[in-house]
Amino acid sequence: MKIIVPMAGIGSRLRPHTLTVPKPLTEIAGKPIVQRLVEDITSVVNQKIEEIAFIIGPSAKGFPADTSSKLIKIAEKLGAKGSVYVQEEALGTAHAIYCAEKSLSGPCVVAFADTLFRADFKLDANADGAIWVKQVDDPSAFGVVKLNEGYITDFVEKPKEFVSDLAIIGIYYFKDGDKVREEIKYLIDNDLKEHGEFQLTNVLESLKQQGAKFIPGKVNAWMDCGKKDPTVDTNKKVLAFEQEAGNNLVADNVVLNNSEIIQPCYIGENVVLNNSKIGPFVSIGADSLIEDSTIVNSLIQNNVKISNADLDNAMIGNHAKYNGKYTSVSIGDYTELI
Structure with a gap:
């Protein structure tokens, strides 16, 4: 085949x-x-x-x-x-x-x-x-x-x-x-x-x-x-399927400092969460740093830095930096909004 x-x-x-x-x-x-x-x-x-x-x-x-x-x-x-x-x-x-x-x-x-x-x-x-x-x-x-x-x-x-x-x-x-x-x-x-x-x-x-x-x-x-919104929704559905299958998608070396993860979520390798509440239905790529933020129903790629954020229905690309109070954002790779 x-x-x-x-x-x-x-x-x-x-x-x-x-x-x-x-x-x-x-x-x-x-x-x-x-x-x-x-x-x-x-x-x-x-x-x-x-x-x-x-x-x-x-x-x-x-x-x-x-x-x-x-x-x-x-x-x-x-x-x-x-x-x-x-x-x-x-x-x-x-x-x-x-x-x-x-x-x-x-x-x-x-x-x-x-x-x-x-x-x-x-x-x-x-x-x-x-x-x-x-x-x-x-x-x-x-x-x-x-x-x-x-x-x-x-x-x-x-x-x-x-x-x-x-x-x-x-x-x-x-x-x-x-x-x-x-x-x-x-x-x-x-x-x-x-x-x-x-x-x-x-x-x-x-x-x-x-x-x-x-x-x-x-x-x-x-x-x-x-498009962005259907892709974020697809991320939500995939996470739900993974949870139903009993799969844990949170890496063992995720650092949690006064933070909470509400399943289902995907959290990649070497992610650091400081004073943040993540989930449900959030994917965060490897080597990312999230500080002082609340994130739900969002798709975030690798090497991203986010602070002071309240995100819902957001999609953020690789190597992006975001600091702000906008909610439903769509930010591409290497973009800085600080």
Whole structure:
């Protein structure tokens, strides 16, 4: 089994936090989004992962030089080979996947690194593929699927009139990755674009017309990491899941000086808390110093210094310094507000 992870987008909706760190490498409860994503997929498919292939953007679009090495380490932690490809130009979802054509073979999962999920789902050996979906209140903003007797019959992109409320969340399983690669190549060779891009939904439709049977993989929770507020909310949900699983995310060497931690929280290595009340639903990255502050429901990265703060629904980047009474702030890496 292989996992293909397109993640070449610059994450402009999450700025300023993605100016120095690609969105999929932004940490949620102590782990990069993309690491949590591939771990979740591994637990769902319940199969040995042979390779994880990541498709990133060029360095000119904000991908640091060490991005590849970080991604390869994530794959290796799961016992898989890590491969990294570069999508030089954004030409659609199918084109992004095709950038990893050398890895696109055999059974594979394709997962776009914009979302996290929780699911109780096992792959059906009789199906040609699975498309993970979530029931939503407003399907007009999503690609949706229609079902008949448990199989997907139609793919509809952002329907203006109601046809289904099962939204595609961007995670797919294909029994035959070679066939997917051939269909994408056909689109590209014949310049078959929709809205100026090569779309994966066209590949799915073509495979379906050739007799492929796709089933829906329904998820219990779908967590967005596209903008600041949903990302902070995702951090909250992940911390709750970790607590339910009985996982302690507070490092042993955290220094507590007249301070209190209200679970669930993630507190990284070498964090010092002075005269502060932290939690619930707070993540604080390693080597950070928090003084004279109260923080709830917030996502704080590494090497951060915070004092005299009363934070709720805040997101603060790496190496930032903050001293003040603003509550719901969004501060990027290396920013000082003192």
